[in-house]
Amino acid sequence: MPTNSNANIVLSVKNIVTQFNTVDGKVHAVNGVSFDVRQGELLGVVGESGCGKSVTMMSLVKLLPMPPGEISEGSAIFEGQDLIQTSINDLQKIRGSEIGFIFQDPMTSLNPVLTIGYQLIEPLRLHKNLSKSAARTRAIELLELVGIPMASSRLGDYPHQFSGGMRQRVMIAMALSCDPKLLIADEPTTALDVTMQAQILDLVRSLRNELGMAIIWVTHDLGVVANLADRVMVMYSGFIVERADVTKLYSKPKHPYTYALLKTLPDMEGDRSHRLESIEGQPPDQLKPTTSCPFAPRCEYAFDRCTHENPQLELIAENHEVACWWDMERHSPRPSTSSI
Amino acid sequence: MLVGYGKTFTTTKYKLDIALRMGELLTTKPLLQVQKLKQHFPVTAGLLRRQVGTIKAIDGIDFDLMTQQNLGLVGESGCGKTTLARTILRLYQPTEGKIIFEGIDMTHLKSSRLRSLRTRMQMIFQDPQDSLNPRMTVGSIIAEPLDEHTSLKGKERSGRVEELLDAVGLNPRFSNRYPHEFSGGQRQRIGIARALSLNPKFIICDEPIAALDVSIQAQVVNLLEDLQEKLALTYLFISHDLGMIRHISKRVAVMYLGKIVEVGPANELYTNAQHPYTKALLSAVPLHDPGREAKRERIILSGDVPSPANPPTGCPFRTRCPAVEPKCAISVPKMKAIGQEHRVACHCVM
Ligand SMILES: Nc1ncnc2c1ncn2[C@@H]1O[C@H](COP(=O)(O)OP(=O)(O)O)[C@@H](O)[C@H]1O
Numbered sequence: 014m015p016t017n018s019n020a021n022i023v024l025s026v027k028n029i030v031t032q033f034n035t036v037d038g039k040v041h042a043v044n045g046v047s048f049d050v051r052q053g054e055l056l057g058v059v060g061e062s063g064c065g066k067s068v069t070m071m072s073l074v075k076l077l078p079m080p081p082g083e084i085s086e087g088s089a090i091f092e093g094q095d096l097i098q099t100s101i102n103d104l105q106k107i108r109g110s111e112i113g114f115i116f117q118d119p120m121t122s123l124n125p126v127l128t129i130g131y132q133l134i135e136p137l138r139l140h141k142n143l144s145k146s147a148a149r150t151r152a153i154e155l156l157e158l159v160g161i162p163m164a165s166s167r168l169g170d171y172p173h174q175f176s177g178g179m180r181q182r183v184m185i186a187m188a189l190s191c192d193p194k195l196l197i198a199d200e201p202t203t204a205l206d207v208t209m210q211a212q213i214l215d216l217v218r219s220l221r222n223e224l225g226m227a228i229i230w231v232t233h234d235l236g237v238v239a240n241l242a243d244r245v246m247v248m249y250s251g252f253i254v255e256r257a258d259v260t261k262l263y264s265k266p267k268h269p270y271t272y273a274l275l276k277t278l279p280d281m282e283g284d285r286s287h288r289l290e291s292i293e294g295q296p297p298d299q300l301k302p303t304t305s306c307p308f309a310p311r312c313e314y315a316f317d318r319c320t321h322e323n324p325q326l327e328l329i330a331e332n333h334e335v336a337c338w339w340d341m342e343r344h345s346p347r348p349s350t351s352s353i
Numbered sequence: 354m355l356v357g358y359g360k361t362f363t364t365t366k367y368k369l370d371i372a373l374r375m376g377e378l379l380t381t382k383p384l385l386q387v388q389k390l391k392q393h394f395p396v397t398a399g400l401l402r403r404q405v406g407t408i409k410a411i412d413g414i415d416f417d418l419m420t421q422q423n424l425g426l427v428g429e430s431g432c433g434k435t436t437l438a439r440t441i442l443r444l445y446q447p448t449e450g451k452i453i454f455e456g457i458d459m460t461h462l463k464s465s466r467l468r469s470l471r472t473r474m475q476m477i478f479q480d481p482q483d484s485l486n487p488r489m490t491v492g493s494i495i496a497e498p499l500d501e502h503t504s505l506k507g508k509e510r511s512g513r514v515e516e517l518l519d520a521v522g523l524n525p526r527f528s529n530r531y532p533h534e535f536s537g538g539q540r541q542r543i544g545i546a547r548a549l550s551l552n553p554k555f556i557i558c559d560e561p562i563a564a565l566d567v568s569i570q571a572q573v574v575n576l577l578e579d580l581q582e583k584l585a586l587t588y589l590f591i592s593h594d595l596g597m598i599r600h601i602s603k604r605v606a607v608m609y610l611g612k613i614v615e616v617g618p619a620n621e622l623y624t625n626a627q628h629p630y631t632k633a634l635l636s637a638v639p640l641h642d643p644g645r646e647a648k649r650e651r652i653i654l655s656g657d658v659p660s661p662a663n664p665p666t667g668c669p670f671r672t673r674c675p676a677v678e679p680k681c682a683i684s685v686p687k688m689k690a691i692g693q694e695h696r697v698a699c700h701c702v703m
């Protein structure tokens with residue numbers, strides 16, 4: 014459970030800036046993102062496609078294609094070591110053992126020509142120095158843990174012999190295999206049916222209570238993290254625009270973007286006759302460093318300040334930060350401490 | 354035919370609307386009737402491709418669809434939704450049963466009649482990426498059905514393309530661009546423009562929003578609703594998610610292993626679901642409210658949909674049903690009416 018002590022911070026990210034050099038110019042994908050994750054905490058990261066969620070996560074462990082990608086600033090301290098300054102070789106060891114990954118498409122981490130058993134057992138022998146039979150026993154345990162029926166008889170199966178949802182479970186088992194301190198899950202349920210998604214979310218809820226690791230859960234769907242996350246941060250155009258405890262974020266969103274995202278979700282209980290809310294327009298193309306609020310062109314509360322000054326993330330209530338010049342509760346511009 | 358093509362074609366949407374509205378007033382019969390429809394695929398093995406089994410992808414589906422009374426069709430992956438859509442459009446020849454569209458039994462129609470009927474029924478696919486040819490411009494993608502079914506040429510043809518782009522909220526000047534230059538939501542709009550090109554009456558939307566961001570899903574659903582109003586369209590809207598479907602459907606049918614297990618008016622189904630499968634689907638939709646989420650009763654189904662090549666005996670849902678009883682293994686439950694237009698197939702619902 015989250016506490017305010019700094020002692021149990023697992024990962025501390027400061028001011029990550031990542032760009033892509035493309036034929037159209039420099040894409041400013043991540044523009045100074047900072048956050049901490051604590052032991053046993055689940056941090057939700059939400060925002061529309063293209064807002065920089067994946068690039069942020071990939072930057073932390075250099076899973077980014079470089080070039081065209083380039084991390085020009087920032088640090089990510091994990092276990093006293095700055096991941097950004099760590100060599101790819103050393104990172105590979107950390108990735109396989111200390112930090113686990115789950116992606117939207119399981120096939121990005123599963124090898125189609127190797128059996129599931131081999132893919133689970135080999136890393137256990139390598140990173141945990143287990144004997145062949147001990148690794149095999151552990152592999153079966155892991156598959157059982159993630160709810161694969163008849164686990165021991167499935168070690169010899171190849172990834173394609175599993176359904177989409179089951180493959181996602183196998184990937185979770187692999188990510189958990191070396192008892193990582195941090196698990197990064199990038200839209201792992203986005204391609205799944207709602208029922209399969211519900212199964213996976215249920216699994217993660219029970220695993221985190223059991224294993225107590227830190228989890229970063231990335232999704233475009235605010236509904237998904239509502240009953241999963243302890244804290245949620247909302248990203249837009251490579252910036253964090255709001256961050257709060259989960260209940261605060263949903264009950265009192267303070268950024269117009271978060272507010273708009275919440276309104277686009279269909280209500281299961283309310284009146285169905287009203288038109289669905291949507292956010293008109295598109296996120297910016299990020300080809301220029303922004304000098305204004307990136308959400309201003311789509312924001313119904315935008316006023317002149319928003320078009321020439323980009324607001325910084327500021328603490329405005331307990332455990333609640335927002336980057337916005339407008340105070341949605343007072344219906345007036347926010348008196349800014351930094352500008353005085 | 355209500356709207357002629359070629360020489361009599363009119364580019365003003367207004368006139369088109371009037372023609373379609375008049376047509377609608379004349380129809381009192383269901384737009385589409387599906388009766389005892391079955392689609393069984395053979396499972397073959399060996400060099401001689403001997404048949405060793407049957408995949409009962411669609412196994413006795415019945416429903417009527419009235420003009421502009423959208424039907425939502427929900428169920429998990431593999432339960433037969435796409436097969437049903439393709440069978441209704443006669444992209445597959447049905448194994449058994451009937452498909453009646455605008456009063457015409459089209460189950461066995463020959464190809465020329467079928468071709469002209471097909472212009473009035475269209476389909477929108479889940480992944481706009483897969484259904485749009487990456488080497489064709491958006492203009493030619495949208496005009497393809499026009500070239501195939503009408504004699505529109507030159508200015509009239511490009512005028513129609515621009516009109517369609519405009520109708521789906523895309524800039525008409527985009528017609529020379531390629532699909533990869535558009536976002537997922539925009540590509541879905543291109544797919545919709547293409548489906549509208551021949552003035553269909555009926556559109557099957559096969560998970561059109563499943564691949565899109567939640568915020569973009571709302572845009573596409575709103576667009577489909579606007580177009581329905583303007584063009585008097587009727588949708589069969591397929592989804593695995595009961596969340597969005599409620600907005601666009603008058604009635605909702607829940608499908609499991611090739612059969613409809615519950616059907617009813619949308620509001621009734623969401624407030625008074627009877628089938629354990631419907632209840633499970635409802636409980637799987639995430640609520641965007643941590644307070645309500647924490648309190649709600651969660652029904653988590655275990656495992657996947659069983660293979661339709663080897664379905665369970667008795668009730669198809671019994672292997673995953675949280676309320677299963679011994680009697681469920683014995684016979685297939687029949688559909689019974691339990692309220693105004695609300696029907697359910699479950700042994701445990703009295
Ligand atoms: N390989 C790449 N080359 C150029 N731009 C990229 C590349 N990968 C990502 N981007 C850009 O970086 C931005 C952030 O992308 P991403 O982090 O994948 O978004 P999200 O995960 O939030 O959907 C987007 O504008 C995207 O187009």
Ligand SMILES: Nc1ncnc2c1ncn2[C@@H]1O[C@H](COP(=O)(O)OP(=O)(O)O)[C@@H](O)[C@H]1O
Pocket residue numbers: 394408409410428429430431432433434435436437660661
């Ligand atoms: N052409 C085909 N030949 C054999 N089996 C098929 C064919 N098309 C679909 N199926 C099978 O029929 C079942 C239903 O598939 P589908 O209609 O695609 O389901 P859904 O759209 O609900 O996910 C699946 O088990 C699938 O493997």
Ligand SMILES: [Mg+2]
Pocket residue numbers: 066067068199200
């Ligand atoms: Mg991503």
Ligand SMILES: [Mg+2]
Pocket residue numbers: 434435436559
């Ligand atoms: Mg399908």
